[in-house]
Amino acid sequence: MELYYVVTILDRDRRTQMEKIYRDLDLKVALTMMGRGTAPLELLTGTGLSQEEKAVMTTVADRAGMKKLILETKRRLYIDIPGNGIMAAVPIKSVGGAQTLALLSNDQPKTPEKPDMKFDYELIYVILNEGHSDEVMDAARPAGARGGTVIAAKGTGIAVTEKFRGLTLASEKEVVLIVAASAAKGAIMRAIIENAGVDTPAGAICFSLPVSEVAGLRLLDMDME
Numbered sequence: 001m002e003l004y005y006v007v008t009i010l011d012r013d014r015r016t017q018m019e020k021i022y023r024d025l026d027l028k029v030a031l032t033m034m035g036r037g038t039a040p041l042e043l044l045t046g047t048g049l050s051q052e053e054k055a056v057m058t059t060v061a062d063r064a065g066m067k068k069l070i071l072e073t074k075r076r077l078y079i080d081i082p083g084n085g086i087m088a089a090v091p092i093k094s095v096g097g098a099q100t101l102a103l104l105s106n107d108q109p110k111t112p113e114k115p116d117m118k119f120d121y122e123l124i125y126v127i128l129n130e131g132h133s134d135e136v137m138d139a140a141r142p143a144g145a146r147g148g149t150v151i152a153a154k155g156t157g158i159a160v161t162e163k164f165r166g167l168t169l170a171s172e173k174e175v176v177l178i179v180a181a182s183a184a185k186g187a188i189m190r191a192i193i194e195n196a197g198v199d200t201p202a203g204a205i206c207f208s209l210p211v212s213e214v215a216g217l218r219l220l221d222m223d224m225e
Helices: 012-024 063-077 098-104 133-143 182-196 218-224
Strands: 003-011 030-037 053-062 086-091 121-129 149-154 172-181 205-211 213-215
Touching: 003 012, 003 063, 012 030, 012 053, 012 063, 053 063, 053 149, 063 086, 063 213, 086 121, 086 205, 121 133, 121 182, 133 172, 133 182, 172 182, 182 205
Parallel strands: none
Antiparallel strands: 003 053, 003 086, 030 053, 030 149, 086 213, 121 172, 121 205, 149 172
8 A cells, every 4th residue: 555645735725625625535644834935926827836825734645545635626626727736745655653554544454565656746845044945946946946835944953963064953944845847856956055055044955755646737747748
């Protein structure tokens, strides 16, 4: 059985509708975080991201549940129409313990299976110092990023490792999430590190996660074709 971490980014006023979809599909593990969009005004009608306040909602589902979740979100919230948000399903490689597996899989007596490792999209995860998300996106857009979502965070680095090459670990942080085509991922990450990396005030570090399914990126799909 394959498990997926499904991330949905949409306007905050639609989060109660998304929570109802979770309940209707009996998805037991869900988390809502507050963020804001970063897409420039000229792209607001072309992608699922905007400069409005966002809800970043996550849950875990097996492959069938993930497919149902995306289908229901398309049906009820029109997530596949640009401007209504985006969804990305990240495959889970391993689970910590039998009880966790039982919870995430609704007590199905199966072990996790290795997901297909061919991905057209990736989720770029950027951790940076608070107040510098504009520098990150100014670097990422010319390299191919359509937009991103910013989430407030706080570092928890212990005193011994508080500093790492100029990056203060235990301080106010922001996280920028960018969904991008795999072909563009390398250029976007290089641009972020070169222009907003640990040697700059932004102090950004980044990594990417594979995405098995996406919704809400029709414009990007057309560009790839």
